[in-house]
Amino acid sequence: MLRFTLLLLISLFGINTHAADLKQSKSNFIEGKHYQALEAPLINMGAPVVEFMYYGCRACFQLVPAVAEWSHTKKIDVLLVPVHSESAMVEEARLFHTFDVMGVLGKMYEEGFIIVQTDKSKLQGTDRVNSFLDKNGVDKEKFWTVWKSQEVNQRLAGSAALTRQAKIIKTPTFVVHGTYKVDVESLGSVEELFELLNYLVAMQPKSAPVLLKKPG
Template identity: 30%
Template sequence: MTTPRSFIKKSLFAAVVTLTFASLTGAANAATEAFTAGKDYKVLSNPGPVDKPGQIEVREFFWYGCPHCFRLDPFVQQWLKTKPSDVNFVRTPAALNPLWEQNARGFYAVDMLGQTEKVHSALFNAIQVKEQRLFDQPSLASFYASQGIDANKFNGLYNSFAVTGKVAQSRKLAIQYQLEGVPAVVVNGKYVVQGEDGKVLEVVNFLVNKERTAKK
């Protein structure tokens, strides 16, 4: 038999359990929806391919002459230090106009020589801090030579078939993703995140987790 006092105790206990569960559920939902589509990122209607199927791709589109890309780069560099093993990061120089294409060719030529990490930040600094105009083959060849890269090898690759193919792929993806500017980070060919501060990588992490959960 349930007495009035025990009934009250049971009712209060049930109420506490209900409120606790509601609070936990609400917190979980809030965490899940920390960032929203249309506000913090764009959902692509026409998803693109990824370089390494089975891994979650994070592809950064940038231009060395872009001050916003320069401001984002330190956050990207920091993020790379703790990048999850199931994530494939791809730097993609945007080539949406003739000027940007020159830097894209330079990037891919250096990348084929395996020297990207050595000179990536140095070129950003030279253009954005030292205000050097490094936007054509001769000036880029001279700059990269100052960084220890063989100018003859660089020039040999600059207009090569292989580099031209990579530039064309970069342009094709940028158009497919409907990019109107840089920096832009595309997660798994499905989502576009734009900005120039640490929030960009917070949203990227959110979307990576979203893709990881979807795979499971």
């Protein structure tokens, strides 16, 4: 089941972390080589693993079934954040957030990659999106109303802020416990990616995020 938090995140299939299974992962990963520690950890993410993704990213699309299977098998929540700035990759992130606000992200998440990346439709712009909405039985009028809504705009502001804070420069990038950032290009295989994620999920962050204090 997919769910979305107020911080623009969705959960893929997982419920709880099973630490005993995770400890079977490799222990020869090196900080600074295979993963980085964020200078400013993300807080209140609601799940141990966050995937920063982009609908125009082919590797993100290819990883969808593997990430879902890993999340389901290990029972580890994976939250998704669309990567963008205030002026770049915004339309793709808006597509993601619009699907979610409408409550159709569960069935339309992968379709978003197809809309952006494939030539299955020669149509462009609004007509292109409408053709995929029709195919999947999504209300077009409601979609375009939500697309322009304040709720989607607020979620865009949030995902842009998370992209900046985590200093995401490529996708897919994973962040574990809001602290450990994994760039898949530093790894040799998909199998190694999940071994590293297992290893990091089983770790405790070296330091807790600094929380804001109320004025005295």
